[in-house]
Amino acid sequence: MPHEIAIQGVLVPGLLPIFLGCLLLMALVDVLIGRYGLYRYVWHPPLFRLALFACLFGLAGLLLLN
Amino acid sequence: MASAATKTGPAARRWPLLAEAFAGEGRAWLFVFKTVLALYLAAWLAMWLRLEQPATAMITVGIVMHPHSGMVRAKSFYRAIGTLCGSAFGLALLCAFPQQRVLFLLCMSLWVGLCAGGATLYRNFQAYGFVLAGYTAAIVALPAIGNPLGVFDSALMRVSEVMLGLLVAGTVSDLVFPERLRLVLRQGAREHFAHFIDFVRGSTGGSIPRAAMEQAHLRFVRAAVQLEDQRASVIFEDPEIRARSTRMRLLNQHNMAAATSFQSLHHLINRLQRERRDAEVAALIALYRPIGAALTTSPADLHDPAVLAPRLRACAQQLPALQAKLRTDLAPGRAQLAFDTGATVLKRFLDELCGYVEVELALRGRVQRGGVERVHFRRGNDATGALVAVLRSFLTMSTLSVFWIASGWTYGASAMLLATIFSGLFAATANPLASAFTMLGGYAAGMLAGLFAAFVLLPGSDGFAMLVAATLPLLLIGPWLAAHARHAGIGGGYALGIVYILALKNPMVYDPTHAFNDAIAQVAGVALAAVAFVFVPRVTGSGWQRRRQFRRLREQVVEAACAPLDGLSWRFESESRDLFHQAIVHTRPDSRESRELLAWALAVHESGRALIELRQQLRASAAPPEVREAVERAVQAVAQLYRGPDAVRRQQAEDAVREAIGVCAAAPALRPRLYQLLGALRDDESPLASWMPAGEPAHAA
Numbered sequence: 001m002p003h004e005i006a007i008q009g010v011l012v013p014g015l016l017p018i019f020l021g022c023l024l025l026m027a028l029v030d031v032l033i034g035r036y037g038l039y040r041y042v043w044h045p046p047l048f049r050l051a052l053f054a055c056l057f058g059l060a061g062l063l064l065l066n
Numbered sequence: 067m068a069s070a071a072t073k074t075g076p077a078a079r080r081w082p083l084l085a086e087a088f089a090g091e092g093r094a095w096l097f098v099f100k101t102v103l104a105l106y107l108a109a110w111l112a113m114w115l116r117l118e119q120p121a122t123a124m125i126t127v128g129i130v131m132h133p134h135s136g137m138v139r140a141k142s143f144y145r146a147i148g149t150l151c152g153s154a155f156g157l158a159l160l161c162a163f164p165q166q167r168v169l170f171l172l173c174m175s176l177w178v179g180l181c182a183g184g185a186t187l188y189r190n191f192q193a194y195g196f197v198l199a200g201y202t203a204a205i206v207a208l209p210a211i212g213n214p215l216g217v218f219d220s221a222l223m224r225v226s227e228v229m230l231g232l233l234v235a236g237t238v239s240d241l242v243f244p245e246r247l248r249l250v251l252r253q254g255a256r257e258h259f260a261h262f263i264d265f266v267r268g269s270t271g272g273s274i275p276r277a278a279m280e281q282a283h284l285r286f287v288r289a290a291v292q293l294e295d296q297r298a299s300v301i302f303e304d305p306e307i308r309a310r311s312t313r314m315r316l317l318n319q320h321n322m323a324a325a326t327s328f329q330s331l332h333h334l335i336n337r338l339q340r341e342r343r344d345a346e347v348a349a350l351i352a353l354y355r356p357i358g359a360a361l362t363t364s365p366a367d368l369h370d371p372a373v374l375a376p377r378l379r380a381c382a383q384q385l386p387a388l389q390a391k392l393r394t395d396l397a398p399g400r401a402q403l404a405f406d407t408g409a410t411v412l413k414r415f416l417d418e419l420c421g422y423v424e425v426e427l428a429l430r431g432r433v434q435r436g437g438v439e440r441v442h443f444r445r446g447n448d449a450t451g452a453l454v455a456v457l458r459s460f461l462t463m464s465t466l467s468v469f470w471i472a473s474g475w476t477y478g479a480s481a482m483l484l485a486t487i488f489s490g491l492f493a494a495t496a497n498p499l500a501s502a503f504t505m506l507g508g509y510a511a512g513m514l515a516g517l518f519a520a521f522v523l524l525p526g527s528d529g530f531a532m533l534v535a536a537t538l539p540l541l542l543i544g545p546w547l548a549a550h551a552r553h554a555g556i557g558g559g560y561a562l563g564i565v566y567i568l569a570l571k572n573p574m575v576y577d578p579t580h581a582f583n584d585a586i587a588q589v590a591g592v593a594l595a596a597v598a599f600v601f602v603p604r605v606t607g608s609g610w611q612r613r614r615q616f617r618r619l620r621e622q623v624v625e626a627a628c629a630p631l632d633g634l635s636w637r638f639e640s641e642s643r644d645l646f647h648q649a650i651v652h653t654r655p656d657s658r659e660s661r662e663l664l665a666w667a668l669a670v671h672e673s674g675r676a677l678i679e680l681r682q683q684l685r686a687s688a689a690p691p692e693v694r695e696a697v698e699r700a701v702q703a704v705a706q707l708y709r710g711p712d713a714v715r716r717q718q719a720e721d722a723v724r725e726a727i728g729v730c731a732a733a734p735a736l737r738p739r740l741y742q743l744l745g746a747l748r749d750d751e752s753p754l755a756s757w758m759p760a761g762e763p764a765h766a767a
Contacts, residue, residue: 030305030308031305031308031309033305034304034305034306034307034308034309035309037306037432039305039306040432044241045305046135046240046241046244047241050237050240050241
């Protein structure tokens, strides 16, 4: 994937679509976890969600942009 | 206990002032700490990312922060949408009229007006999203008006800054000692469940006085609207609540439906009792008693749906046999018809109560299984009120525009910006003039503090740590005031004012002339937004709007009679409650107006519900055409009565319903509903009673 994408002559960083994609993926994971009540097994759910998102985003960014 | 007392004792003596400042204010200080942390984090990140105006990110944080993290998330979500829409519009506008200032300002005023109008049509933070869409367009386009080629960069920067602020505010409030709105919601819902069950159990003895019924209705409506309001915010905070969202809506609807049937039943029993028809009253109370018995369990599980649900189901199965037995003891004709009516309503109530308890049981389960019916809580909105808001904002903006063009004021853009923000923010408040002046005071104080910090404290400091040290004491005041409900308005204004005039930048720009000119323009903008409310007065909570809402509440019955039947009962229950709630919060408790409103609300609920059920029954039954026609005539006559109540129409409605009851002798399923409708029309405690012919004994049928 290119580091910068040109949309109608405007340069957009390649990380932006990856970020949005990760947000979507995170929402999906959230729905699943919420439905089965799995957050009860986590000490600090918001921290867990942030960490999970950081992992997802980091992994996707490294894999897709390198 | 004793050791704790000896520990705090000396500390309190050594720091009496400090101990006093922190006593019982843990929550307020926690909020202050979180806000300040988010403010500096946003400023630091914005400087690190080389954004043009870190101040915009800081203002965003200041506006969005709230003690409950669900509120922050909800506000952020709608603010993000509003920002994107607003900046897109601002961009498009400047591209369309780069050299046409009259057309540009006209369109801008119209857009801001439309957004302010949209804000009055929505509750919660959806309204806020509209306000944002309005003023972000102004934020993006106005500063770039002298340099149209730079508008794209300007828009990009503003959007990045706002988004950064939102991310920081959301993350900080979610991670650092989060205060969960979910707990408030859950506790409120459980309390309401317990109340409702207690109320139903406590009234199996028979009749409830009308006044007690009105108070209960008021409480139930408040609980229903509050549950919906909180649900709309909490879904942003908690994935578990999001998974339960549809079910919570269904729970609310079942509860409202059960409350309406319950009221109808008691109105009927009360009427029979006033007419001294003791045999029917005794039979109905006997039929009702098993429900009370089913709800009376061991004290530990009085409010446990897992225990209550099977007992209620068993009770529902035994009901038909008991009904048949009680019916044979009554005289045929009038007495049996009254009993059948009561039994029909009772059966319906029991069904709804079972549904309510079962949904509550499912909600308390760990895992949410299967789908449920999707229902919506429909709000009663007032389009004319929104038009007034559009007009007011449009006038404010165009007045300022004309003044700006005529005077060639260099700082006109600042004044317009602030006027936009505040005319949107105040449009939906109950007392905008007072809150505008409170906020103006806070804003001016914040600006003075900001000027002091910017030109006395900051020039001697170096580095981010020194910046924090120099501004922290002054910045603390805003969130601290905002955390106390009494000073929330001043605090909000202060927090905005100080951040706006500080205009932190990297490297910092010191320009006193610019700062003072800007300050004057901003205060003028806020003041003009306040003055606009003098000329085009507020709508929310005014007598004019209350009268309109009152009429719309009555017209809910017309809707029940004419609207398409699919999903009508859900719509009717929620919309009539929302209208009632909107109107009642602005009346004084126990005033003549509030009593009248309550009385009409109960009448509307009873008649509207009876009409909907009658129509549903009619659609399902295979009645001959002449029966259909007679029932349809009765339905329309009742609708006419509620459209404009007077003595003639009441009599016509009564005659039409009586005639339909006569025609329906062959269709026994329809008769109880018609009889209930007749009872509601002839109820001598309902507001319709004032149009009843005097001297006539108040017997029904």
